[in-house]
Amino acid sequence: MKRLTAVLAIVTAQIACAPNQASQAPPQPASTTPADATASAVAPWPEEDYRQRRPTPRPVKDFVFPSVQRFTLDNGIDVFLVKQDKLPTVQLTFQFNEGTAGDPRSKSGMAAVCMDLLSEGTQSLEKIAFEEQQADIATAISSTARLETRSISARTLKAQLGPTLDLVAEMLREPGLRQEDLNRIVEARVASLLQRKSNPSEIARRLFSTLIWGEKHPYGHIETQKSLEAIKLSDCKKHIRQLGPNGAKLWVVGMTSQDELRKELDSRLSFWKGKAPSAKNVRPAKKANGKIHFVHVDGAVQSMIMIGHPGPRRDADDFEATKLMAKILGGSFSSRINMNLREDKGYSYGGRGGFRYRKGGSHLFASSSVETSTTALALREVAKEIAGMRATQPTKEELHREQEGALLALPALFSTATKTLSAFMRVDRFGFPLDYYAGHQARVRAVDAQAVHTAATGHLSQDTFVVLVVGDALAQAKGSHKTVLEEVQALADEGLFGKGGLVHLDADGMPTKRPPSGSPRPGKPSK
Numbered sequence: 001m002k003r004l005t006a007v008l009a010i011v012t013a014q015i016a017c018a019p020n021q022a023s024q025a026p027p028q029p030a031s032t033t034p035a036d037a038t039a040s041a042v043a044p045w046p047e048e049d050y051r052q053r054r055p056t057p058r059p060v061k062d063f064v065f066p067s068v069q070r071f072t073l074d075n076g077i078d079v080f081l082v083k084q085d086k087l088p089t090v091q092l093t094f095q096f097n098e099g100t101a102g103d104p105r106s107k108s109g110m111a112a113v114c115m116d117l118l119s120e121g122t123q124s125l126e127k128i129a130f131e132e133q134q135a136d137i138a139t140a141i142s143s144t145a146r147l148e149t150r151s152i153s154a155r156t157l158k159a160q161l162g163p164t165l166d167l168v169a170e171m172l173r174e175p176g177l178r179q180e181d182l183n184r185i186v187e188a189r190v191a192s193l194l195q196r197k198s199n200p201s202e203i204a205r206r207l208f209s210t211l212i213w214g215e216k217h218p219y220g221h222i223e224t225q226k227s228l229e230a231i232k233l234s235d236c237k238k239h240i241r242q243l244g245p246n247g248a249k250l251w252v253v254g255m256t257s258q259d260e261l262r263k264e265l266d267s268r269l270s271f272w273k274g275k276a277p278s279a280k281n282v283r284p285a286k287k288a289n290g291k292i293h294f295v296h297v298d299g300a301v302q303s304m305i306m307i308g309h310p311g312p313r314r315d316a317d318d319f320e321a322t323k324l325m326a327k328i329l330g331g332s333f334s335s336r337i338n339m340n341l342r343e344d345k346g347y348s349y350g351g352r353g354g355f356r357y358r359k360g361g362s363h364l365f366a367s368s369s370v371e372t373s374t375t376a377l378a379l380r381e382v383a384k385e386i387a388g389m390r391a392t393q394p395t396k397e398e399l400h401r402e403q404e405g406a407l408l409a410l411p412a413l414f415s416t417a418t419k420t421l422s423a424f425m426r427v428d429r430f431g432f433p434l435d436y437y438a439g440h441q442a443r444v445r446a447v448d449a450q451a452v453h454t455a456a457t458g459h460l461s462q463d464t465f466v467v468l469v470v471g472d473a474l475a476q477a478k479g480s481h482k483t484v485l486e487e488v489q490a491l492a493d494e495g496l497f498g499k500g501g502l503v504h505l506d507a508d509g510m511p512t513k514r515p516p517s518g519s520p521r522p523g524k525p526s527k
Contacts, residue, residue, distance in 0.1 A: 099150055105215075
C-alpha cells in the first residue's frame with residue numbers, strides 16, 4: 001500500500017510540472033508580401049542592352065589541313081604518309097582498287113569472304129595463335145572488302161611497328177586459308193543474312209541498291225545464301241594471289257617518317273611482287289522505272305520506306321550546292337523530311353535523305369522507318385518535300401544553318417588517325433588531288449540560295465522514282481478501312497512516283513505473288 005501511494009505521488013508531481021499545452025499560443029505563420037507589393041517590385045535583372053539580343057557566333061575559322069608526303073617503295077607500291085606526333089601510334093592501310101563490285105553474280109560476297117579469311121592466320125599460325133601474337137604486341141591486323149576496294153590494315157604502337165610488319169608480311173607471304181575457317185565465315189554470314197531477312201529496315205537496306213542500279217549492274221549485286229555457299233577455298237586462294245603491290249596504295253598516319261617507313265617496309269616486303277587488281281569502268285545507272293516495290297513482312301509494327309533515283313557524279317561542278325541541298329532536304333536533324341515525319345506528323349522517330357556516291361555515279365535516297373498504319377501517308381509527305389525542294393529556293397535560315405554546320409564539322413573528318421586516313425582515301429578514290437579540302441571551305445561559303453535551287457531542279461526528279469516499301473501489307477491504314485497495301489496501291493495507280501505500277505518482291509528481291517487478301521488487321525503501336 002505504501003508503495004502504491006508513493007507511485008501515485010510521483011505521477012501527480014510529473015503532471016503538475018508539465019507545461020499547459022492548451023494555454024500555449026499557436027505558431028504564427030510566416031510573414032508574406034502582399035500580392036500588389038510583389039507585382040510592383042523591380043525584377044532583379046540588369047537591363048544591359050546586350051541581353052536583348054541573341055549572341056552572334058564568331059565566324060568559322062579556316063581549318064589547317066594535314067599535309068601528305070608521297071613516295072614509292074622498291075616493289076612499286078605508292079605510299080601516302082600523314083605525320084601525327086600527338087600519340088606514339090602508327091596506322092597503315094594497304095588499298096586495292098577493286099571490291100565486291102567485281103564479284104561474279106553467282107558468287108556475290110566472294111571478295112568480302114575471302115578478305116575475311118586472309119586475316120584468320122598464316123600457315124604456321126592458326127587463328128587463335130595469330131591473334132595471340134597480335135595481342136602480345138598490342139597490334140590489330142584486319143583485312144576487308146567494300147564495294148569498290150579491298151584493304152589490309154594494321155594499328156600498332158610506334159615501338160611495335162617492326163614486329164607488326166613482320167606479321168603482315170607473313171600473312172601475305174604464307175596465308176593460312178584453311179577450309180574450316182572458310183566454313184565458319186560462310187556460316188556466320190549466312191546466319192546474319194537470315195536474321196536480316198526478318199527485319200523490315202535491314203531488308204530495305206539490302207535491296208534498295210539493286211532496285212536503283214539493276215540486278216545485273218556491279219553495284220546491284222546482293223549476297224544470298226546460295227551465292228555465299230557457292231564460294232570455294234580455291235576461289236579465295238586465287239583471289240588472294242591477285243593482291244600484288246604494283247598499283248596498290250599504302251596509307252599511313254602516325255608517329256613515323258618517310259625514312260623509317262622505307263627501311264621497315266622495303267626490308268620486309270621485298271618478296272611481294274606482281275600487279276595489283278585494277279578498277280573496272282562502271283556504267284551509269286538507268287533512269288528510274290517509276291515502280292513501287294512492296295515486300296510483305298507479316299506482323300511488322302513498322303514499315304521501312306525508301307525513295308530514290310540515280311544522281312549526279314561526285315566530280316560534278318555543283319557538288320557543294322548539291323550537298324547543301326541534300327542536307328536541307330534530309331541530311332540533318334533539322335531537315336525538312338525529318339521535321340515533317342517526326343515533329344509535325346509524328347509518323348516516325350526520324351527520316352533522312354541525301355546522295356550516296358560511287359565512282360560510277362550516285363543515287364538519291366530518302367528513307368524512314370514509320371508506324372505501319374501511316375505508310376502511305378509518309379510516302380506522300382516525302383514526295384511533297386522533294387517537290388517542295390524543286391519548287392522554291394531554300395530560306396535564308398536553312399542555307400545558313402547547313403553552311404555553318406558543314407564548316408564546323410570539317411575538322412572532325414581529321415580528328416583521329418582512322419578518320420584522317422578515310423578522308424584522304426575518299427578524296428583519292430574519286431580522282432581528286434590530295435589538297436582538295438584546302439579549297440572546300442571557300443566553295444561551301446560561295447554557295448547561294450539560287451545555286452541550291454538549281455541543284456534541286458537539276459538532280460531531283462520531278463515525277464519518276466524508285467520506291468521500296470517493306471512492312472505488313474495487311475495492317476489497317478491510318479484513318480481508313482483499307483489495308484496498307486491498298487493505300488500504297490492507290491499511290492501507284494495515281495502515279496505519284498511514276499507510272500511503273502506496284503511490284504511484289506520477297507526478302508531476296510525476287511518477284512513474288514501478291515500477299516494473301518483479307519480484312520485489315522488492327523494497327524499496332526510503334527515501339
